[in-house]
Amino acid sequence: MAVGKFDTTATRSSYDVVIIGGAMYGSAVAWFLTDNPDFDGTVLVIERDPTYQNSATAHTNSCIRQQFSNPLNVKISQFGAAFIKGFKGLMGNDPRVPDLSIQSYGYMYLADTDAFADQLRAAQKVQIDAGAATQLMTPAQIKEAYPFYTVDDIVLGSINLIDEGYWDGGTVFDWWRRSARERGVEYITGEVTSMHVVGPRVHSVTLANGDAIACGKVVNATGPRGARTAKMAGIQIPVEPRKRFTWIFSAEQPLGQVLPLTIDPSGVHFRQDGPKTYLAGGHAHPDLAVECDDFAMDHGLWQDKIWPTIATRIPQFEAIKVITEWAGHYDFNTLDQNAILGPHTEIENFFFVNGFSGHGLQQSPAMGRGTAEMLTYGEYRTLDLTPFGFERIAAGRPFAESAII
Template sequence: MVIIGGAAIGAACAWFLTGELGAGARILVVERDPSFAHASTSHTNSCMRQQFSNPVNIRISQFARGYVRDFRAAMGGDPEVPGIAFDPLGYLYLAATEAGAAALRANNAVQRAEGAAAELLEPAALAARLPFLRTDDLRLASLGGPDEGYFDGATMIAWWRRMARARGVETLAAEAVGLALAGGRATGVRLSTGQTVAAGWVVNAAGPRAARVAAWAGFALPVEPRKRTTWVFTTPEPLGAKLPLTVDPSGVHVRQDGAGYMAGSGPAGADAAVEPDDFTEDPDLWQDHVWPILAARISAFARLRVTASWVGHYAWNRLDRNAVIGAVPGCPNLILANGFSGHGLQQAPAMGRGVAELIARGRFRSLDLSELGPARLLTGTPFAERNVI
């Protein structure tokens, strides 16, 4: 098996495949940049939530939460495997219109039916809970429970890689540049080194470059890089309570980050596709768009100091902003695990397990992910999920 891409999704697939297939499996991870300096995984805010509107996405996150909680056991009980730090600060969604409030209520009904703890708060109740927030323009809020927050995803991925290597998984620093095809199947992966690695199975875990890999098999995968910027800042005026990951009606979001804070945003204007190597920051985005929104919502943020900022890429699924997992139509041994649109790290455990089950057993066994399959791309039928940041 050849896995193209070694960041969160590729590492998850490699690890779970070793569990499904045992010691005899031959697995190669091909990674163009082993430093992962510009991987989407390296630029993530490392958060996890259950406030989705589709039961499948909720179940994916519930598995991830349990997996992180019991990480050592999930990795076989090795006493050297550490626990994964998790800060249960919750997600807070704010609605400023009646339509937004109605969506929160509908989402909440689905979440509660799936056992996800989320509380609807009227503006007065929210103001009593978090008095530093401006609430007079709001209609409703939804605050998640202790299974939402941010976690040490880097440690999780590092141990996937380490334990996979111990089970015989190999990694090659090279760029995949094409597929060898015969009889409607992938027979190998062509590399930038000029060699072709034979493959019985190929997993596309190429993140924002996933469409290029799918195109080698003649499949149009609507996944493209979209810029997302993160800022880390401190403020001299304490809020008096921990700040949940707060999603403003504008789409700007901010959360506690240790003693400081972390904010994120897409572009202020058109959210267009960019080149995979384009990580240039918009010099005016913070000053003209993000900071005014934060200061209007939390007055203490009128005075702050930005200590770091960076641009990362969402692997954006143009159809419905949700994952695509499954075999490429017309090339059954090329497996897609793409298009996470900002949810890749928190969904990586379930996706790694799902890919491993598809290859080893021919079907999803633990959690049915078939609604996220690539067939919906052919018909243009979106996966129904309203709650995407």
């Protein structure tokens, strides 16, 4: 029996790796396992909704940046950019796979206080030391390069025009999933409702239909539901769903040049979307956790905050028309807004890929590769991702990232 694209019953009773969640991260881990010549185990991906219509992957704005405050996050995005640009070759030059690129219009961070400007200066040094091409801009320089901005209140700007902008995350996800299945990874439709933990290991997972599946290792790739999944193994993680809103709009007076992904000091962000359309995003205040199935729009937020902010920063956007809108979720790590990766400290075969706090899509190549290495070798072989480990969560010791949108 099949629902959507996947069967509802696994073909085996036991798998070497069971991945719970089949969206961007579940499929990244699955694909990188199949791409690792030293891994020869069986893999099952369990996805509760094969349409993915309410997944964080489906609601993403699909951008990549190197402007982080943490040098490891910079390196992670640099690998992501290289992976995107070399995607076809990395997928074995399969003629069905398209060539991909990055629309590098850059991220423009705007600081309106000296303290915020100092943060941009400190972050730029981290980025330059890591090999990024971030430039600091005075208000006059911003106005000269992008005359549509109002910069009267701005102290400093920061932008990187190399490997920062939009990329086609949907195509990468589709091909990771498709290629993984063609290489033998099994996907089924189902919802894990409990786990049987014996000593320091998860022995099996049980689905809503009653099927129990034994697992050598289990990977939590359930995005905003990550804390619920971890709780089934008796594990607490500081991850919760936070609602993020997106609007696509057209302007009566379109800009004469491409709009960078602009992070206004208010926290509202907006960028070029299509040739004649733009995208804006933001969140409510206070920014509280929501239920996993809460995707209701906050129409007052657009009217009271998002549109006024956009029109103040870019006066040409005083007359705009919303074309479409949606709400999605961040899997927000309340400790430090960074990922939780790798094995649990006590349940030794339970692995995390959780808590990305909004920058998960761009980090999926490096984090998927790293997780596959950890599952195969018990260690990271390329980029050392151990600072994202659960040890810091258990100790309440933040591995901080301040550049969160």
